[in-house]
Amino acid sequence: MKIDKSLPYKNLAGRPGRAIALILLTSLLSLTLFAGTLVIKSLRTGLFSLESRLGADLMIVPEEAYEQSQIENIVLNGSIGEFYMDSEKTAEIAKLAGIQEMSSQFFLASANSGCCSVPVQIIGYDPETDFSVSPWIKRSLAKEPQDMDVIIGSSLNAYVGDSLYFYGKECHVAAKLEKTGTNFDTAVFTNSNTIKELMRSAINRNMNKFGDVDPDKVVSCLMVNVDKAHTAQQIRLDINKNIEGVKAVQTRDLIAGVSESLGGAADLIGGLSAAIWILGIGILILSFNLSVNGRIKEFALLRMIGVSRKRLASIIMEETLIIGIVGAVIGSLTGLFVLVQFGTLIENKLGLPFLLPGTWNLVLLAIIAISVTVLSEVLSAAYSTLRISRIDTTYILRGGN
Amino acid sequence: MSLEAQSITKEYKRKGKKSSFFALKNTDLVLADGELTVLKGRSGSGKSTLLNIFAGLSKPTSGKILLDGTDIYSLGDGPLSVLRNTLIGVIPQEHFAIHTLSVLQNVCLPSVLFHKDGDVESRGFELLKLLGISELAGSSPSELSGGELRRMSAARALINNPRVILADEPTGDLDDENTELIFELLRKKACEGASVLVVTHENDAEKYADRSLKIQNGTLEYIPF
Structure with missing residues (x-):
């Protein structure tokens, strides 16, 4: 007992x-x-x-995209969208003092694809100049993505080795990203060559809701880091004052509401x-x-x-x-x-x-x-x-x- | 072994009042081995107070309880509790039980709680048998009548073969047959060497006792048989 x-x-x-x-x-x-x-x-x-993924001091977008809150919607609200500005703006901005590094990104909204019941945001970046998403993508894909490779967000229903079709073009899933808890988890990343190819295919199929643009002559947004001698605010004001048709946004301000x-x-x-x-x-x-x-x-x-x-x-x-x-x-x-x-x-x-x-x-x-x-x-x-x-x-x- | 009360006084403060009263006044009493002492007196005369002081449960206002020359109240709570467990068995006036344990577990509790050796369960069962409630061993205390609970209390008090048995109206709820049973058991324990103090109102208690005492206004007096 x-x-x-x-x-x-x-x-x-x-x-x-x-x-x-x-x-x-x-x-x-x-x-x-x-x-x-x-x-x-x-x-x-x-x-x-989110701050890490944005990874830049400034984002420069077409003025109308800023006014229509398109960039905010894409980054913060999970909306999909596409907007473009003349790629020559890149050269103009690069000439300004205080720009330490700059890289372009392309946004394209997909039509339906195999992975998703709804269209997804495709983001094209230039692996050679990119400093914002590459460090994060490299954790899932050690080598640089090849043309027609895509890197998919963690919430998308596809796996490495799968094929996804965007505007009739077959893309190869090269990597799946780790979860970020942001809207990037439902996005697809690819290099700038691939996204331009997809844009061309959309135009050829008359699915170019984004209008009549030449993929080789446009970018959607520029990611900018400023040097130590300048503040992000100084460069933002400088760009907004001197470069027409674009709007520079401090990423800190963009996520201030969040x-x-x-x-x-x-x-x-x-x-x-x-x-x-x-x-x-x-x-x-x-x-x-x-x-x-x-x-x-x-x-x-x-x-x-x-x-x-x-x-x-x-x-x-x-x-x-x-x-x-x-x-x-x-x-x-x-x-x-x-x-x-x-x-x-x-x-x-x-x-x-x-x-x-x-x-x-x-x-x-x-x-x-x-x-x-x-x-x-x-x-x-x-x-x-x-x-x-x-x-x-x-x-x-x-x-x- | 002897348990001796020396000049015990117990003063109680009245709640909310500045006055107090004395339950015991300079009381001396020796509980000798092998002796059954009956203590009588009117309600509120100090009987239970004296019993509880002997049990190590209530420190006297003045005086000593000596166990082989040592004042038990000079011991700390730990050693005094061990002493209470090993040497003293108390049958309380009220019904007390742990209702989440069975009757047999309640009886054995003073032993198993302190890891005592031996077949406690058999001893507990034997005591229940002796007291006529062995068939209730597995029951819950809440299923027992007042008389059965009283007998369970008696069995629990005896489980460790205590040298001192202090019984506070142990036959309160019992019929004549069971009253006799309890007194015979206490007499047997005294004959085996235990010191037994029984607070009671039973008229026939003296026939089992070696001596009978009466307490009045906190003072003891002997009653000749």
Whole structure:
């Protein structure tokens, strides 16, 4: 007959309703802490990822594209689109002081392709001059992409070695990018030769919604990094003042709105989490107190048969720890499951970049959430435990409560 | 081994009032080995207070409880708790049980909680059998009547073969047959060498006792048989 170690378990099992209620409440606290922190962290990681992917101080786009918010829609809102400006602007801008490096990009909206139920954004870049997307693409594709190679975003339903058709042209999937939590996850990247070939094919098939343009004489946007002697703001003003028909945008300004929304979302989530925690801890303290009051005769009996105050406190704390650990693990795992399963839905609903941290960070976050929850549980029970370990046993033995 | 109360006084403060009252006044009493002492008195006369002080559960306001010359209240809570577990068995006035354990587990609790050697379960079952409730061994205490709970308490108090048995109205809910059973068991334990103190209102208690005491207004007096 083993009772000594199993007494806390038996006490919990003997009152399943109370144990389940406390475990559920603890799960809610752990879920709130873990999921709330993870959502905020994922949003911040997503924003950082977006900043990294843009990877330039300035973006220069046709003036009308800026006015119609097309660039913002493509980069931030997941819209597809295409706009072009004369490639000679490249030479004009290159002559300005303060330009350290510059590379052109081409945007083309696909018609339906094998990978996707809806058109996707195709982004062409020049591997020789590019500095913004290449570092990221190189992590998935060590060599330079060949003509008619495409590198696809992580959310697209195709794999390396597959063939995709855009405007009747067969493209070879050379690599699949790692998840970024941004709209680039649904984009297709290729070199400038390939995208021009696709544009020509679109024109030949009369599918050129983008108008009558010569693919060899246009670019969609220029990515610019400024040298250390100048600020991005100086160069932006300089370009906007001196180069006609284009608009320079600081990438920091472009994502300022996202950053602001993220701050608002983080405050809201943080506030809600704090409110749930304060309420939850209050309920826990009350529950432990009520529970201890209801069991006061049991504790008096234990004192009578020789259980010391310290041992009595440890029995109550063991029960608390069991509830705390089980509840916290359930809550954190539930949070993890929900966020992994519904991360994309959350991203869509929030309209913000959302990137879950890596596995080790998730594990670390789960350990922290579990530890904080268990610690809070123990502190919530501390008062009741202290009170009960100091009960006047004789008063209870004589029928008092 | 002897357990001796020396000049025990117990003063209680009245809640919310500045006044106090004395449950015991300079009380001396020796519980000798092999002796069954019956303690009688009106309600509130200090019987249970004296019993709880002997049990190491209530520190006297002044005076000492000496166990082989050592004041048990000079010990810390840990050693005093061990002493309570190993040497003293208490049958409380009220019904006390851990309701998440079975009757047999409740009886064995003082032993298994402290990793005592031997076949505790058999001993517990034997005690239940002796007290006529062995068929309830696997039941929950919540299924027991008042009398059955009382007998379970008696079995629990005796599971560690204590040297001192302190029983506070152990026959309160019992019929004559079971009252006799309990007193015979306590008498047997005294004959085996235990010191037994029984607080009771039973008229026939004296026939099992070596001596009978009466407590009145916190003061003890001997009652000749």
